[in-house]
Amino acid sequence: GVDCILVGDSLGMVCQGLPSTVGVTLDTMAYHTASVARGLQRVQGTAWLVADLPYGTYAESREQALRSACTLMQAGAHMVKLEGGGWTAPTVEFLVQRGVPVCAHLGLTPQTVHALGGYRVQGKTDDAARTLRRQAHELQDAGAAMLVLEMVPAVLAADLTAELPHCHTIGIGAGNGTAGQVLVLHDMLGMNLGKMPKFVHNFMQDAGSVRGAMEAYVQAVKQGRFPDNALHAW
Structure with a gap:
């Protein structure tokens, strides 16, 4: 029942006329986050404001991720979002331990879509589903409070929603069995x-x-x- 606003790098992509989310900068995301935060304040809104960490602003090191997250939190975000599983779990834990709420993102990850071979459903095979499930549990254990599941089979998304009591799932192309939806x-x-x-x-x-x-x-x-x-x- 909680409304949420996700200031995603797709917004920056559209506003800048870029062909992909890769070209969106941290400054652009901070600008849009601050604009939405001011709008919420003016209408006394209570929506939870989540801001994307852009491509190249959190993969270099946990310290880089913290600096980038601080920029977005200072702009007005309540939570930051980062993409990917496996290597991201230690980064999530590092941020959460330092008071930064984190939303994770698995399945189709737009920032690395070229590495995935294009916009394709993820987690369709048994091996891919096992990997996605393992990564989801690792992210929950690391402290992620929310998890975007993009373009994954509806059955898998519903199973993960039931399996992750401390990490609320947000679906986009993942069926109606998630805890919330985004478009x-x-x-x-x-x-x-x-x-x-x-x-x-x-x-x-x-x-x-x-x-x-x-x-x-x-x-x-x-x-x-x-x-x-x-x-x-x-």
């Missing part, structure tokens, strides 16, 4: 100029306004009507 704003408003991903629904087409579309999305998620596993999941 890129431009996608759910039908503003994507390319082919729409399977897991996206254009809420703008029947709403008549941006506010109406956002309210329709929230209502559909909370009522369990979106996503529909038969239409939006694997």
